[in-house]
Amino acid sequence: MKKILVLGAGKSSSYLIRYLLDHSGFHKWQVTVADFSGELALEKTKNHPNSRAIAFNIKDKAARESEISAADIVISLLPPTLHILAAKDCVKFGKNMVTASYANEAIKALDRRARKAGIIILNECGLDPGIDHLSAMQLLNRIRWEGGKILSFKSYCGGLIAPEFDNNPWHYKFTWNPRNVVLAGQNTARYLEDGAYRFIPPSRIFSQTELLYAGKYGSFEAYANRDSLDYIVPYGLEHTPTILRGTLRSPGYCKAWDHLVKLGLTDDSFIIPHSEKLTYRQLVQSFLPSTEEDTGQALAAFLGTTTQLDDFKKIKWLGLLDETLHGLENATPAMILQKLLEEKWKLQKGELDMIIMHHEIKYELGGKEHRLLSSLKVTGEDETYTAMAKTVGLPMAIAAKLILAGKVAHKGVQLPIYSDLYDPMLDELKDLGIRFDEKEE
């Protein structure tokens, strides 16, 4: 039996673990699910005969080495900063590894050692990053194969709420790690436009947005996502003047979130002394330049809006003007905001989420300019088997299957940008209901 070790049994693990267990009989897999909470792991394995659910602390060296050395492949859903602990052991014991996270510098630095160990550490193999790479590379290589010259590449993705369950003024609920949502946009976004660099500092990421019309899926707001320049070389776009990756939200979200950023509530860099004694309203007051008027009026004036407008109503709806104690000790502003949002933006029982991905590629072929649109919409099954968990988890599961079957020749620290990965992965994802619509103009 081949042994698969899944590290983490949180929000995005449900489909991944179900897929692995569903296929475990046929492929003769033993699936170990390891989480800090053994109960959470057990909830996901449901005592499947080919499963083991264990309580596990990645920082426990002995446990980590024992589990990783016994595995054939490790799928890590750990928080991004912790992957490196598993990755180093994977190199040491010659085990392959798959994650859905951005490859950070520490992971990238393992490339040579991973090649030497004859293993692949496959990163960015979830939704975004993940399915975006698979689908973009398939499209780009098809266009190039036909002789086309890529003029512009734009790619957008968002984890949203299905319209039927969209019942709050933000039109947003959490379907993945809330901390990542709260801390989004804290680095300068970078992209390329008409051959020139474009930089957007954190203070402007949520105000410098564009409106995206994604055909039958509707209209969205897009903010620039991280460093698009990172993908020039992997995507082979060295001669393409426009390259942008964006994140989608419902229209109106970004303006209101920008208010929270401007106010300072997304700040995670300092702990507020005696934070547990602050009410939400006092927290807001501490960031306002003026202490004189009514807090709501002062806030509206500071934000350049009025208490009657939608952007202000979103803030108010969160309860940020309430004299309620959050009770968090040693908390940063971002931690307090996250606690409040987790209450307000909870995906309730029976509610479905939705993910939207949209590529827009302009290219020249036969002397004419073409525009290729490729869009994906996936709706969740329920509040556990979400569209987010499906689109993050299944690519990792399929990639792991391909690697275990010896069908992936690449070694070292890699992204899923090669046809031996993206072709079979996209084929199987299509069978599983993750299917792009294409439109050529």
Add this chain to the structure above:
Amino acid sequence: MKKILVLGAGKSSSYLIRYLLDHSGFHKWQVTVADFSGELALEKTKNHPNSRAIAFNIKDKAARESEISAADIVISLLPPTLHILAAKDCVKFGKNMVTASYANEAIKALDRRARKAGIIILNECGLDPGIDHLSAMQLLNRIRWEGGKILSFKSYCGGLIAPEFDNNPWHYKFTWNPRNVVLAGQNTARYLEDGAYRFIPPSRIFSQTELLYAGKYGSFEAYANRDSLDYIVPYGLEHTPTILRGTLRSPGYCKAWDHLVKLGLTDDSFIIPHSEKLTYRQLVQSFLPSTEEDTGQALAAFLGTTTQLDDFKKIKWLGLLDETLHGLENATPAMILQKLLEEKWKLQKGELDMIIMHHEIKYELGGKEHRLLSSLKVTGEDETYTAMAKTVGLPMAIAAKLILAGKVAHKGVQLPIYSDLYDPMLDELKDLGIRFDEKEE
């Protein structure tokens, strides 16, 4: 002979080294000045018979251990992140240490070991932090000794250009580490006002300023400096509702600097690929939301000003709209900005700098509210023996002398907030021309 090891022979070392050498005969000191550049060290020691000038790399463990173990006290002018290397060896070899830098977490963590080793690691013993602590604590303790109750404590300091040599539109020139000036205000400023926390995120530090009237020394702009809450306990201000530390600039500076922050030019978090190929103008363009108009017009519109106004003229005067190559490879935006500012804001031969410090303390005594103003102005001697070097260096030199003479009983990681430090230090500083003016209202 007592051996004094001075680490670093840069901008702020001139007075310190001169003081130590001037007093070396009387006190029987041997002064070793160690710098990465042996020449720079020699420039400062000028072959004084009681001096040694050496080329030295703090990261060279053998050299570091050999020098520190041979010294009686170490005065570190290293960049703040490097003090810890010297501090650990000081603990190991039982040597006292003095710095002018903020005590960071790594240094603070040495407290117990330093006490055990019977040494003092005296931080924040320059100008700001430094003379501010000495003078504030002397004033506060005098008021408390008389039975006064402190209602408000505000303290400001700025390193500026003497009015006679103020010949650029920013009214500013570099007199200390340019990098620190460029990266100022990149953390949320924190203070206390009327018993409530006040937080100012980095994006607003240079717009949320106050105008300070410092009596005969003129008017200045003050922006909130770092974390004033850190000084509540050391200053004994647990029951004082208003506590603020601010940094002074000439009026108009902050608004123009705020433009650079908003634009993104102070960003030090990412390296621009092929940065050496960018002109200053292209760098500015990459941060502008609009690419359509003339860059100057687009910049003015983005900043909410016009090309005719002073704030815009300051930006233009720097050359940020010029098609000039800066030539820096692997540079962050902040590194490019710093290079430009080092050319434009250079203190030229014969030009004098000026430092201003100003405390404003409100207190209640005998049923009446009092307001005590205490101000300091120091003008430099020339472009090397600056007011900045004098006020940063002399406190360290005097503190080192007191410690070597066994007159400081405190051990561990400390600030200069005790009378056995501030009384003799302020007395001697007064003799050396660093003298506060007091005014009571």
